[in-house]
Amino acid sequence: MTPAFRLARLAIEPLLRLLFRWHVSGRENIPPTGPFVAIANHLNWLDPFAIVLAFPNEPKIHFLGNPEGLVRQRVQWRVVRAVGGYIAVDPNHHGDQALYHYVDLCLERGGAVALFPEAHCGHVEANLEPFHKGFAHFAVKNQVPVVPVALSGTKDLWLRKPVRVLIGEPIPPGADVDKLVREAEHRMADLLPPYSEPAGPRLLQQRLTHLF
Secondary structure (H helix, E strand, C coil): CCHHHHHHHHHHHHHHHHHCEEEEECHHHCCCCCCEEEEECCCCCHHHHHHHHHCCCCCCEEEEECHHHHHHCHHHHHHHHHHCCEEECCCCCCCCHHHHHHHHHHHHCCCEEEECCCCCCCCCCCCCCCCCCHHHHHHHHHCCCEEEEEEECCCCCECCCEEEEEECCCECCCCCHHHHHHHHHHHHHHHCCCCCCCCCHHHHCCECCCCC
């Protein structure tokens, strides 16, 4: 763990715990040592921070994402640059060999890779959109497990809103990419809880949806 990562976590974690009410379950399902691929549904800017908050410091998680979107989110981009754990993805280059190289290198060194297989923010809580296959290619090629993470409550945000992070049992990679994608979609759907928006706080407290 780099000094920048340690400093960023020490600074950000208390702030996030102050802003939102966190409920994390399934930490016992996180492999005690790397490598692994973590996948999660995607709803808002808070999602990567939710994963970092729920997972231990080691193995360090490296996020895959499109830098064009992050650059527009200045606070998040500054944190990402300071911390390091980020692998840039160019959505216009499918099968990018440089991307595979960096992911393989991270996993070979015992690190963890996290990505959002829906490839964009979903529009509705508790709904999943079809998964892209990249995560399954990484897992099968490197023979590492896939850890599903269901996020609930991060779509619309306000002060002290409950946010849930549910970590599922690791999925063995197997040898069939398409089969792994189907299994991951099935596991994630089972893991994702029904969502009922809390009443009251939306009208009384400051909205934080577009904070970053």
